[in-house]
Amino acid sequence: MSKKILLGVTGGIACYKSVHLCRLMVKAGYEVKVIMTPAACSFVTPLTFQAITGNRIYINEFDAGVEPDIIEHVWLAGWADEFIIAPATANIIAKIAHGIADDLLTSTVLPYKKPIFIAPSMNVDMYANPVTQKNLALLSSFGHDLIDPNTGEMACRTEGKGRMAEPEEIFDYVFCKEKPLSGLKVLVTAGATAEAIDPVRFITNRSSGKMGLAVVRQAKALGAEVRLVAGLTSVGTEGFDTVKVQSALEMLDAVQKEIAQTDILVMAAAVADFRVAEYSETKIKKTDEAEITIRLVKNPDILKELAPLKKNGQVFAGFAAESDNLEVNARKKLAEKGLDMIAANDISRKDIGFETDDNEIMIFSSDREPFSTGKVSKDTAAEKLLLFARELYGKKNGSV
Ligand SMILES: Cc1cc2nc3c(=O)[nH]c(=O)nc-3n(C[C@H](O)[C@H](O)[C@H](O)COP(=O)(O)O)c2cc1C
Known part of the structure; x- marks a missing residue:
């Protein structure tokens, strides 16, 4: 029996591409209802x-009498083997995110x-x-599978991210995509730690958390169960299984608690190397003095602290944000921190790294020549990193 697809x-403008997607699915032998x-x-x-699918098209929730023996939204949700929404407008995304069911499509989403x-x-x-x-x-x-939009020229004559993935890409994603991380637990750290000076001031590192969040999204899309330990981020972490922390010590504590249940650890957080030696319980007052001195003490290196807890089958991946000597510094960290792989990026470049949506990472490991992801979206870089981590995990656990 052919697979039943609900589209x-x-x-949105991209409706015309959806016609082609529909045709691809019909040609592949699937039964499609729209x-x-x-x-x-x-x-x-x-x-x-209707002409492409050979089926009636469903639009109005209250088309009483067309198929009197079914309640359409419940029946369609039960009928479908796969449910694809393409294009998905900002409106439908908002409605699904908040459980609104005010038309046939959103009413069908809830029982699916x-x-x-x-x-x-x-x-x-x-x-x-x-x-x-x-x-x-x-x-x-909520577990839905987002198909990342492309970056490029848009119908509204602007340029950037938001253009729907091409029909062929959507088709491949839905019908050909494997879930190589399914059954694996991935722990990700993201954002910057903040080291308090007094109740209102802190020292931190530059980090938007975008790369770490891309790792979280992609790990989920690849089928993993994902937990996030997040410091300060300029991107939202809502909706992910997240432990929120402030300082490096809190991050260390959170990661230590999770590590036994982790298969792949990706340390994407920018952890402060130092913390303030004497925290002031009260706000430090402004004085007439021209300078003040804040003494800093070294924070523990989270990866080094984890090394004794590391189990044979686990894969640890780190990041190295470097402004010079990328390869030398990345290899040094790889060896010193007991990592299986390290993703190095050149933070001196303005077009990648901090706050940007793109990145270009060079991945180093002990048993393979380094390779570059090329300049790609942070999501694509994250996917490549995770697939390589999966390969290492397979080698360690005899399941390549
Ligand atoms: C010419 C035109 C093009 C539009 N393109 C898009 C689009 O690509 N993405 C989007 O989210 N909304 C777009 N909109 C706005 C949606 O059509 C509008 O938010 C509508 O309420 C969506 O309803 P729906 O989500 O129930 O289909 C467009 C509107 C017009 C008039």
Whole structure:
């Protein structure tokens, strides 16, 4: 019996690409039923999808009498083997994130029991808006499978991230994608630690947390069970299984508690090397003195502290943010910290690294020539890093 696919189409420009996606699925022998939102019908006609699928198109939740023996939203949710929403507007993403069920598509989402493949598609600013990012993080935390939009020229004549993945990419993602990390537990640290000076001041490192969060998203997409230990981040961590920490000592404590249940550890956090020796319980007052001295003491190196707890089968991956001598410094850290692999990036470059959406990392390990991810999105860099970690895990545990 052929696989049954439910395709949700919402009101974005990329509806025309969805027609091609639908055709690819029909050609592959799948049975496809389409739910369109009323807004989607302004972009392409239901007749187009009807002609391609040979099935009636579902639009109105209250089409009483068309199929009187079924309650459509519940029946469709039970019928589908896979549920794809492409394009997914900012609106539908927000509605699903908050459990709204005010049309046939959203009413079908709630009773559907498996993860839904969601392909966001929108203008670059709509996509970058923190509320959209928060909603996407929520969808991801509910287990839905987000198909990352592409970066490039948009129909609205802007350029950036938000263009729906190409139909072929969506098809491959849904039907050809393996879940190589399924059954594995991945622990990720992200963001910067903050070392308090007094109740209002602290010393920290520059780190947006974007790279660590990309690792979290990708590890989930690759099927892992993921836990995040997060310091200060400028990107939302809502919706992920997160332990929030402030200082390096708190981060060490949180990671030590989790490490026994971890298969792959990815330390992407920027941990402060030093903390303030004498914390002031009260706010340090402004005085007439031209200078003050704050004494710093060394923080423990989290990876070195973890080394004695490391089990044979575990894979530890670290990051090295370097401004010079990338290879020498990365190799030194790899050896000194008992790491299996290290991802080094050149922070002197303005186009990658801090606060940017892109990165170019060079991955070093003891048993393979280093390789570069090339300049790619942080999500793609994270995926490559995780796939390499999975390869090392396979070698250690005899399951390549
Ligand atoms: C010409 C045009 C193009 C649009 N393109 C998009 C888009 O690509 N992504 C998006 O999120 N919203 C887009 N919108 C806005 C949505 O159509 C609007 O938010 C609508 O309420 C979405 O409804 P739905 O999510 O129920 O389909 C567009 C609107 C117009 C008029």
